[in-house]
Amino acid sequence: MATAWRLFYRDGLRIVGIDTILAEAGVAKMTLYNHFASKEELIIAILEKRDLEFRASLMDRVKAAGADPTQRLLAVFDWLEDWFASEGFKGCVFIRAVSEYPDPAHPIHQTAWRHKVAVKAALTDLCAAAGARDPAALGETLSLLIDGAIVTAHATQSTAPARSARATAAALLQLAQTSAT
Amino acid sequence: MATAWRLFYRDGLRIVGIDTILAEAGVAKMTLYNHFASKEELIIAILEKRDLEFRASLMDRVKAAGADPTQRLLAVFDWLEDWFASEGFKGCVFIRAVSEYPDPAHPIHQTAWRHKVAVKAALTDLCAAAGARDPAALGETLSLLIDGAIVTAHATQSTAPARSARATAAALLQLAQTSAT
DNA sequence: GCCGCAATATACAGACCTGTCTATTTTCTT
DNA sequence: AAGAAAATAGACAGGTCTGTATATTGCGGC
DSSP states (O other): OHHHHHHHHHHOTTTSOHHHHHHHHTOOHHHHHHHOSSHHHHHHHHHHHHHHHHHHHHHHHHHHTOSOHHHHHHHHHHHHHHHHHSTTOOOOHHHHHHHHSOOTTSHHHHHHHHHHHHHHHHHHHHHHHTTOSSHHHHHHHHHHHHHHHHHHHHHHTOSHHHHHHHHHHHHHHHHHHHTOO | OHHHHHHHHHHOTTTSOHHHHHHHHTOOHHHHHHHOSSHHHHHHHHHHHHHHHHHHHHHHHHHHTOSOHHHHHHHHHHHHHHHHHSTTOOOOHHHHHHHHSOOTTSHHHHHHHHHHHHHHHHHHHHHHHTTOSSHHHHHHHHHHHHHHHHHHHHHHTOSHHHHHHHHHHHHHHHHHHHTOO
16 A cells, blocks of 8 residues: 555654555555454555565666676665655665564564565675675675664765765775685 | 653653553652653653763773773774673664654654764764774764664674674774874 | 642543444446 | 445444643651
8 A cells, every 4th residue: 555655654653543544545444454454464564565666676776787796786875875865765664663663573573674684685695796705794784884874864864874884885895805815 | 760761662652651651650640741741851851861871881881991992992882782682672762763753853853863963973082082094984884883783683682783893893993094194 | 837849649631543343335247 | 237346434442642630648848
């Protein structure tokens, strides 16, 4: 549900009520509850859908960066900067879901974090392709850097963190490449 | 209010109701509303109190690390690891507040972020003392790294991100020191 | 001893929330 | 065209929330 996504992302998962979404979308309550057993299931479905769209968008940008593995990795940060600059940017819904449902055993918390694990795996692949000495370690580090940049960009409404992270990533990658062999 | 802090941190700012806090603390409603005009003011007061305690605790650890500026900077990450390992660790309340109140104009959002700005300033000082070429840039980067590590440690219930961040910080600091002069 | 302040218990208003139920209308399939 | 499936409107239950009002109790200072 596009409306649900928009409101959840704009205002927060907990604060937005079912009624609000239904009223704005012009959908009856029973229609929703015939597809999803609860608000929680709706949120999980939306998170999973966003996960796929998100990673697809990122990978498109990586592919568009060409064949050079270093450029492909750095394209991630250019993509970040565009995202930060986009209208209505309010941080990462997955980080926010983890924050709103702080119990690690909660289904929403776990679903949200699976997205981050998948992104980290993709980063690790890019690091490996770029010839990093320890792709897993660099992937982990870049993942931390990116999450920090997302939170900071959200709170400060600035795109600067993307460039900071990009510069750091470039330095770390060079370090991991040169000290190899 | 210690009880309010405990519940807010454990379960979330939005989900915990005034009544719950009052019942658990054994305090009457009017007592609360004589001190704070609203739940929002209570949250802001708690955040500001936590900000001071938090930074004091961090700075204690830095002081305990001795005089060597590099060791002092790295002590931040040891402190992080202890924090991640502590009982009931549920991430950073300031990051979570920003996530729960995503509107950057919201007083709670702004109050929470002031804490992060203060921490970054302290980091920048440590970077400068350690002889980094561009202390502001390194402080910014370490800040991103730390925020990412906090979120990741929360979601994965692991202390590993502290060590990843520490190793990265050490590498970046060395880079910033050697390429100086 | 007494005054004044602060905390208390309790009830309440008004709004919101999720999820259920019923009965009707629309839409799709065959 | 007819029957089945899905969407609709709308009321409802039972609970939650914040914030207010009232009337009572405890307690420290002088």
